[in-house]
Amino acid sequence: MITSQESSTNRQQPLANDAIIKVITPGLFSSVQGLGLSGYRHLGIPFGGALDRQALILGNRVLGNPDSTPALELTSGQVELKFTRDAWFVLTGAQYRIAIDGRDIWHSWRNKIKAGEILTLRGPKSAMRAYLAVDGGIQPTQQNTTLQITKQLAKGDCLRLGSALSIAKPIGAVQRGYSNEIRALPGPEMSLFTPQSRKAFWSNAWQLTNDSNRMGARLAGEILSLTKPQELNSHAVMPGVVQVPPSGQPIVLLADAQTTGGYPKMATVIEADLWKVAQTRPGSTVRFIHVSPGQADDANYEWQQYFYRLQRAIDA
Amino acid sequence: MTNTNLTVYRLGENAIVLDCSKLFPEFSKLNIQTRIWELAKQCSKSLEFQDIVPGMNNLTLFLHDTTQVTFWLSVIEKRWHSTTGLNVSGPTIEIPVLYGREYGPDLDAVARRHQLDTTEVIRRHSAPEYTVLFLGFQPGFPYLDGLDSRLTTPRLSTPRLSIPAGSVGIGGSQTGIYPADAPGGWQLIGRTNISLLTPDLPATPTLLAPGYKVRFTPVTSLEFTS
Numbered sequence: 001m002i003t004s005q006e007s008s009t010n011r012q013q014p015l016a017n018d019a020i021i022k023v024i025t026p027g028l029f030s031s032v033q034g035l036g037l038s039g040y041r042h043l044g045i046p047f048g049g050a051l052d053r054q055a056l057i058l059g060n061r062v063l064g065n066p067d068s069t070p071a072l073e074l075t076s077g078q079v080e081l082k083f084t085r086d087a088w089f090v091l092t093g094a095q096y097r098i099a100i101d102g103r104d105i106w107h108s109w110r111n112k113i114k115a116g117e118i119l120t121l122r123g124p125k126s127a128m129r130a131y132l133a134v135d136g137g138i139q140p141t142q143q144n145t146t147l148q149i150t151k152q153l154a155k156g157d158c159l160r161l162g163s164a165l166s167i168a169k170p171i172g173a174v175q176r177g178y179s180n181e182i183r184a185l186p187g188p189e190m191s192l193f194t195p196q197s198r199k200a201f202w203s204n205a206w207q208l209t210n211d212s213n214r215m216g217a218r219l220a221g222e223i224l225s226l227t228k229p230q231e232l233n234s235h236a237v238m239p240g241v242v243q244v245p246p247s248g249q250p251i252v253l254l255a256d257a258q259t260t261g262g263y264p265k266m267a268t269v270i271e272a273d274l275w276k277v278a279q280t281r282p283g284s285t286v287r288f289i290h291v292s293p294g295q296a297d298d299a300n301y302e303w304q305q306y307f308y309r310l311q312r313a314i315d316a
Numbered sequence: 317m318t319n320t321n322l323t324v325y326r327l328g329e330n331a332i333v334l335d336c337s338k339l340f341p342e343f344s345k346l347n348i349q350t351r352i353w354e355l356a357k358q359c360s361k362s363l364e365f366q367d368i369v370p371g372m373n374n375l376t377l378f379l380h381d382t383t384q385v386t387f388w389l390s391v392i393e394k395r396w397h398s399t400t401g402l403n404v405s406g407p408t409i410e411i412p413v414l415y416g417r418e419y420g421p422d423l424d425a426v427a428r429r430h431q432l433d434t435t436e437v438i439r440r441h442s443a444p445e446y447t448v449l450f451l452g453f454q455p456g457f458p459y460l461d462g463l464d465s466r467l468t469t470p471r472l473s474t475p476r477l478s479i480p481a482g483s484v485g486i487g488g489s490q491t492g493i494y495p496a497d498a499p500g501g502w503q504l505i506g507r508t509n510i511s512l513l514t515p516d517l518p519a520t521p522t523l524l525a526p527g528y529k530v531r532f533t534p535v536t537s538l539e540f541t542s
Contacts, residue, residue, distance in 0.1 A: 038378070041367040042356070043522040044451035146515040147455045188325050188333070233337050234452060234459070236369035236376035240328055260371050260452030268328035296329050297382060 019085040019161040021138065023153055024118065027079035029214075030153035032140045033131075033255075034070040037148050041259045047239055048148030049255050051214060051278035052129050054176070054303060055093035059133030061310055062090045062110050062173050064165050069137035072153070074130040079121040081132075083113050088135040088167045092175065094279065096123030096130050109172035127178060127279040136162030150214055150256055173310060180280065183273045183291045183299060187242060187265035189232070197224040197248075201266055205285040206250065214256040216243075217277050219286070223248035230264060237261040240269040242288075252277050272299035322393055330366070330379045332388050334396060337373040346461055348373045349449050350401035353527045357404070358395060364388075370450040370526050372459070406528035408445065411493065411508050412535045413484050415441075419507035426469050426486065426503055438534050440464040441491065441505065446530040456495035456512040456522035460530060463491045475501035482508045482540075484532065495522070509538045 035056065036049025050056035050073055057067045072079075074096065090110040091098055098105040099120045105111050113119055124130060139160040144151050190198060206219040224244050237243065241253045243263040252269055253261075254277070267288060269277060280286055291299075321342075323335040334355070336348050352375045356368045359377060367378040377392070379385060415438045416423040427434045446460040468489045476499060479485075483494045485502030494500065495512035512523045524530065 038366040040521065041378070042369045042451065042526060043455065044453065044457050045455045045521065142518070143515040146518045146521045147513060149455070185328060188327060233335075233372035233374060234450070235333065235335075235371035235374045236331070236367075236378075238328065238331065238378070258453050259369060260450065265327070271329060293326070293329060293382070293385075300329075 021159040022082040023157040024080040026153040026155050027077035029075035031073050031150045032070050032138050033073045035068040044259050046148050046256050051255055052093050052275040054275050055131045059090050059092040059131045063133055063135045070140050071131045071133040081119045085115050088112050090133050092131045094124035094127035094130040096121045108175055109170050111170055128281050135165040180286045181289050182269055182276055182286050183289045184267040184269045187267045189264035192226050192230055192264055194225050194227050202290050205287055207285045208280045208282050210282045216254055217252040219250045232262050234260045234262045240274050241265050242267040270296040272303055330382045331376050333376050334392050335374045350404050351399040354399040354404045408529040410531050411510055413506040413508050413532045414538045415506035420505040422503035423505045442532040442534050448524050448528045450526050458524045460491050469503050471501035509540050
């Protein structure tokens, strides 16, 4: 797992009276997301949470929030938000054009917005998902937290904010570079596929299709076939698992995926690279790189180093 | 000591899977599943797991710490052999169901298919005590064991785009209840007003859990909110 300062459950924070963000324009598929919830998957409750976990953690670190503090996940379109208290915020992940009352602001820098001002976000210019973190955090409703139900933002919604933090000056963070090379471990049913399909999976480019969503990234390419038809019993699956349904077109499961499934599993994307799948735009391609569990550990260690260096710079 | 009918493997970075499906038909699916719940309960006493998820005659254990994967891969089979499946049963939950009419739009079709009266379909559906084998598909959705084999009905060839929460349906040899509005292909025979989701109780956010028993009680009227 990516290191977290506290448990992965969404933390409830004290509410400042009337501190809200009023949604003037919601954008498409915007939602409030934390780092997800574990311990309830045997009840069919998905892990949930931000699709680009590292971008959410980055935003929270820049503001001094706990890592799992919920933020607004943006997918596309124009978003306009009115703040009723002074707030520090930062946008991480996909590149958006950011303006406060028409004044342009840098991406991945924390900035202050005053009560009554309107924040306008337009994008994404590149990549797919951005995270708007606010000092004190954005409160999801209890039902959405307990059942990890993603509720899309609607015009007129009022998002309650946690207590303001004392922050003195703007700072910025360097975001990591995107590539379309997705490292993955071979899946338990890999040997059930034909040699040609196995080769195609690891060597071909796969195009992300338009019907991808928070449950899964659907890929198009060569049809992957089993050596013989196979019925599997329903079993647990998790974000990162690459399922191959009878269509032969793989699906990379994401945060809101159901907790059990019955399709053969070709591979599992490593945790350190799952954000890249979430940041791939429909129509773009990805490639899978076969790695070992040891290489997956090394990749997680690199993320820990990134956040360690970031924290040192923030604290300096 | 190795039992070739058991398969243990790693899934991704932090999960291990125990697959017991080859023990069937030597043992019944329910008997195998009962031992899986017992093993799940044993493992939940260790604080090393993020999640412990039963599937159909299999169990997946999600570890917090990937360095513990090798250890658990080596011991899980031994732990399985210590299970008996005795004294593992959950409470019985009674679910009132209004069968037929707009609440169960496929009841007539199911009855015709099996050449039974609708009252006989209702009788056979509400007679058994079902067991929640595991949950999946959506929060709180139970996979129930115990459907009368005369009621086995294939799914609709075209799934409905939206099925109301509380709908009771048959899909193949399974019966179940939809906890929330969802698209789905099961044949709908009735509906309950009992909520399968209890988000106001964060510790137990679903009405049912693996090992629970379910009884459907036919009623002639029910109040539905919303």
